[in-house]
Amino acid sequence: MSSIVVSGYYGFRNAGDEAMLAAMIEVLSDLDPKLNITVISANPEDTKRRHGVHAVYWLNYWQIAKVIRKSDLVISGGGSLLQDVTSVRSIYYYMSILFLAKMLGKPTMLYAQGIGPICGSFARKAMRWLGNKIDLITVRDEGSLEELDNLGVKKTPIRVTADPVLGIHPVDRQIGRKILRRYGIEGAKPLVGISVREWRDWSHYKDIISTVTARIVDELGARVVYLPMQYPEDVEVAKKIAVDMPKSIVLLDEEYTTSELLSLVGNLDLLIGIRLHALIFAGVMGIPMIGMSYDPKIDRFLKSMGDESVSDLQNVTVEKLMEKIHQEWQEKDSFAKTVEPVISKLRRDAFVNAELALELISRGKTKR
Incomplete structure (x- = not known):
C-alpha cells in the first residue's frame, strides 16, 4: 500500500482549495484504490469528515514529520501556495514542509501549482534553491512555467497540466x-x-x-x-x-x-x-x-x-x-x-497530475 502526504491551504473553509483537495483525492484514489492519503490541515477533524482521509494539524511539525517519515511521496498540492502577494509568510511555511520532506529523504512534488508572483528577494532565492531540489513539478498554466524559468528553476522536470478541479465531473443540478x-x-x-x-x-x-x-x-x-x-x-x-x-x-x-x-x-x-x-x-x-x-x-x-x-x-x-x-x-x-x-482537454491535463504522482512513487520504490 502506497502512502501520500498532501500539504496545502486546507481546513480554512475556502471552497476552491477544498475542491482542489477533493479532486486530487478522487483522481488519485481512482488510479490506486488502496492509496493511503494524509492531509496537513488547519482543521484535521473537518478534513477527515469532508474527505474521508487521515489528517494532521498544520502547525504540529512533530506529527507532520511522523507521517512524512512513513510516506512514499509528499505533495504540495494545488492552488497558489508559492507566492508572497496575499501573505509574505505563508510561502515559507509551504517551503518548510517540502524542506522537511527532503531532509527525511522523501520524494517531493509540486502538484498543479500556480506559481507566483514571488516578489521578495529572499523568497525568490529560497524558491530557486528549493525548486531545483524537488523531484517533479506540475504547474496549472504557462504563466507559472514562465515564473519558474524567471526564478531559475532549471534542474527539476516541469510539466504544464491544469488545475485539479478541472478533473471533476459535472454534478446534478x-x-x-x-x-x-x-x-x-x-x-x-x-x-x-x-x-x-x-x-x-x-x-x-x-x-x-x-x-x-x-x-x-x-x-x-x-x-x-x-x-x-x-x-x-x-x-x-x-x-x-x-x-x-x-x-x-x-x-x-x-x-x-x-x-x-x-x-x-x-x-x-x-x-x-x-x-x-x-x-x-x-x-x-x-x-x-x-x-x-x-x-x-x-x-x-x-x-x-x-x-x-x-x-x-x-x-x-x-x-x-x-x-x-x-x-x-x-x-x-x-x-x-x-x-x-x-x-475536455483541460480535464485530461488535470488527470495527468495524478498519473505522474503515482509514477514518481513507483520509481521511488524501484530504487529501494
Whole structure:
C-alpha cells in the first residue's frame, strides 16, 4: 500500500482549495484504490469528515514529520501556495514542509501549482534553491512555467497540466435547485451569479459591482445571487456590496460543499467572478463566465479558456463590465457547446497530475 502526504491551504473553509483537495483525492484514489492519503490541515477533524482521509494539524511539525517519515511521496498540492502577494509568510511555511520532506529523504512534488508572483528577494532565492531540489513539478498554466524559468528553476522536470478541479465531473443540478428554492429563487427568470472577495480593503470595485448588479436586474430581467467561496468572509463582502438592494438580489449566507457549489453554479445563466475557482466551477458546469482580475492566476485561467479578464479590480468600470455582460448574454446559449473541447482537454491535463504522482512513487520504490 502506497502512502501520500498532501500539504496545502486546507481546513480554512475556502471552497476552491477544498475542491482542489477533493479532486486530487478522487483522481488519485481512482488510479490506486488502496492509496493511503494524509492531509496537513488547519482543521484535521473537518478534513477527515469532508474527505474521508487521515489528517494532521498544520502547525504540529512533530506529527507532520511522523507521517512524512512513513510516506512514499509528499505533495504540495494545488492552488497558489508559492507566492508572497496575499501573505509574505505563508510561502515559507509551504517551503518548510517540502524542506522537511527532503531532509527525511522523501520524494517531493509540486502538484498543479500556480506559481507566483514571488516578489521578495529572499523568497525568490529560497524558491530557486528549493525548486531545483524537488523531484517533479506540475504547474496549472504557462504563466507559472514562465515564473519558474524567471526564478531559475532549471534542474527539476516541469510539466504544464491544469488545475485539479478541472478533473471533476459535472454534478446534478437538482442539488443546487433545492438550495435556491430555500431562498425563494425559482421560476422562469434567468439567474446571474456573482462571486466576490475582499481585496486590500479597496472600495472602487465594490461600488462598480453594486451598480452593475442593479443594472443586470433592470436590463436583463434577471435575478442575481451572490455565492460565497470563502466562508464567512465572502458573505460579509457581499453584504457591503448588496446593501439596500431589491428582493431580486439574494445573498447565499451558508457554507457549501464542493458538490453543492458546483450544482449552484450549474443553475446559473452567467457567472461574474473574482474568485478563481468560481470561474473554474463555471467552466466545469458549462456556464458562461466573466472574470475580474486581482491576481495573474485569473488571467492565466481565462487565457486557457480562450478568454481574458474584463479588467483588474483597480481599473474596472461600469461601462466595461456591462459591455462584457451583454456580449456573454447574447452568446450564453452556445457557450457550453463551444467550450466543451477546451474543458475536455483541460480535464485530461488535470488527470495527468495524478498519473505522474503515482509514477514518481513507483520509481521511488524501484530504487529501494
